[in-house]
Amino acid sequence: MRKIFFSGAVLTASLLLGACSGPESPAPAPSSQAGHNAADVTFAQQMIPHHQQALEMAKMVPARSSDPKVVDLAGRIDRAQDPEIRQMQGWLKAWGVAATSHSMPGGHEMSGDHTMTGMMSDADMKSLDAARGPAFDRSWLDMMIKHHQGAVEMAKTELAQGADAGAKALAQRIIDAQEAEIAEMRGLMKG
Structure with missing residues (x-):
C-alpha cells in the first residue's frame, strides 16, 4: 500500500480549492491512506444517503410550499449538501472503499444493519409528497428538523x-450549519 502524506498548508489549500470547485469538477479533499479509520468510512457511507434524502426533500x-422562507431554506440546503456529497464520494474512492454497502427502502443506500437517525421512511416521504401549502410547510419543517x-x-x-x-x-461544518438551520426552522414553525 502506498502512503501519501500532506503538510498542513497543502491540506488547507486543497480543502479551500475543493470547496471552490464547480459541479463538473468535484475535487475530493486529500486524505492519506493511513489517516482515516473505520469511523471516517462509516461517516461518509452514511452521510451520503442522509444528504441525498435531504436533497430529495428540498x-x-x-x-x-406556500412560504417563500421555506423555499429559500430548501434552496440553501440543496446548494450546501450536493457539494458535500461529492466530497465524501471522493474520499471513499480515494480510500478504496465502496460508497455504500446495503440498500435501504426508497433506493437509499447505507452501511450497517440499522436505520440512520433522522431518515424518513417511504411512508413519510409519500405523505410529504402528497401535501401542499401550509400543511406541506409544517410537515416539511418537522421532518427536516428531525x-x-x-x-x-x-x-x-x-x-x-x-x-x-x-x-x-x-x-x-455540518454541525454548525445544520444547528443554525434547525433554529431557523423552529422559528418558521412558530411564525
Whole structure:
C-alpha cells in the first residue's frame, strides 16, 4: 500500500480549492491512506444517503410550499449538501472503499444493519409528497428538523471517533450549519 502524506498548508489549500470547485469538477479533499479509520468510512457511507434524502426533500419544496422562507431554506440546503456529497464520494474512492454497502427502502443506500437517525421512511416521504401549502410547510419543517438532528448526531460521532482531518472538518461544518438551520426552522414553525 502506498502512503501519501500532506503538510498542513497543502491540506488547507486543497480543502479551500475543493470547496471552490464547480459541479463538473468535484475535487475530493486529500486524505492519506493511513489517516482515516473505520469511523471516517462509516461517516461518509452514511452521510451520503442522509444528504441525498435531504436533497430529495428540498427539491419537493418549490412546487408544494406556500412560504417563500421555506423555499429559500430548501434552496440553501440543496446548494450546501450536493457539494458535500461529492466530497465524501471522493474520499471513499480515494480510500478504496465502496460508497455504500446495503440498500435501504426508497433506493437509499447505507452501511450497517440499522436505520440512520433522522431518515424518513417511504411512508413519510409519500405523505410529504402528497401535501401542499401550509400543511406541506409544517410537515416539511418537522421532518427536516428531525433529519438535521440525525445528521448532527452522526457528525458528532465522527468528531469523537474519526481520524481523518478533512472528514472531521466537514463534520464540524455540518454541525454548525445544520444547528443554525434547525433554529431557523423552529422559528418558521412558530411564525
